[in-house]
Amino acid sequence: MSKKILLTGGAGFIGSHTYVALKDAGYEPVILDNFSNARRDVTDRLEIITGAPVVCIEGDVLDGNLLDRIFSDHKIDAVIHFAALKAVGESVEQPFEYLNTNIAGLYSLLGAMRRANVFTLVFSSSATVYGQPDQLPVKETAPRSFNNPYGYSKLVCEQSLEQIAASDQRWAFGILRYFNPVGAHETGLIGEDPNDIPNNLVPYIAKVATGELSQLSVWGDDYDTPDGTGIRDYIHVVDLARGHVQSVDALLKSGEGHVVNLGTGTGYSVLEMVKAYEHAAGRQLPYRIAPRRAGDVACVYGDPRLADELLGFKAELGLDEMCASSWNWVSRRKNF
């Protein structure tokens, strides 16, 4: 019988792509989402992509009674915990909301898992736990730090999971440190869909390309990088989604936890991203050079080898596919 995986935040950007990847791999995903940053028609779109009904429960991870009901109704085998708040700037203004949703949300989930005797969890962490790394590409053993409440919440969650895993061998945690996820599913039916003006680079560029925003601000061209703009490790969301399947596979098979980077190992600058997107969209994209954004670091890219070693995971899709799939998604979405 296929294994059931609960996806908290499963209607969001990474969650929805992981839903598709899990179905493709023969799992039965169940979505829990409060739709605070996801559109309700995502489930219809997932049904079109997978050709099967979607099980989606609307609710919050902080609701322990709801979690208990889900575990007893659905006989869950493992959980992938995406549900969290993720905008760095907003976390500085609303630290309580971030700490409560991200940290208390994880504790609420772990409590319900323990009551239901489910001990396998994949956790969405972030390269934010590295701050500005001393050495590049950054390895999983690099020191961790934080610059804002969002980063703090991810660090506390990682450390909490480490302590819990050390205390009870039944727990198996896959901690996945995402670099910068971009792109969309090849059908153009699901993708990143920020509610407000995007904070992140590629969704912002995408809205410039569709004409919804007039120009991109490039936050600083005086960094110590070849063209002076910030460098990041962008990873296609479809690759990232597959990484979750491989993480769950490994946890269920071995019962051993892991902490891995999910990135490509290659960094691109802001201006390289603009150029690649121009190629995908077939038009020039207006931008201006603006002052540095507070809290930004010059350059971060990951060492992807441990994920390959432990999970057999390698990112396969390149920059052109990231930009083309994003453009396919945003240009079609406008016509829905």
Ligand code: UFG
């Ligand atoms: N940038 C611009 N203009 C914009 C938006 C971004 O020039 O309008 C630049 C940034 O200065 C940076 C690069 O584009 O150099 C990428 O910025 P993003 O906001 O897309 O991504 P970050 O690397 O800053 O942040 C992402 C996630 C965080 C996570 C962090 C650390 O959004 O959640 O990676 O890995 F914490």
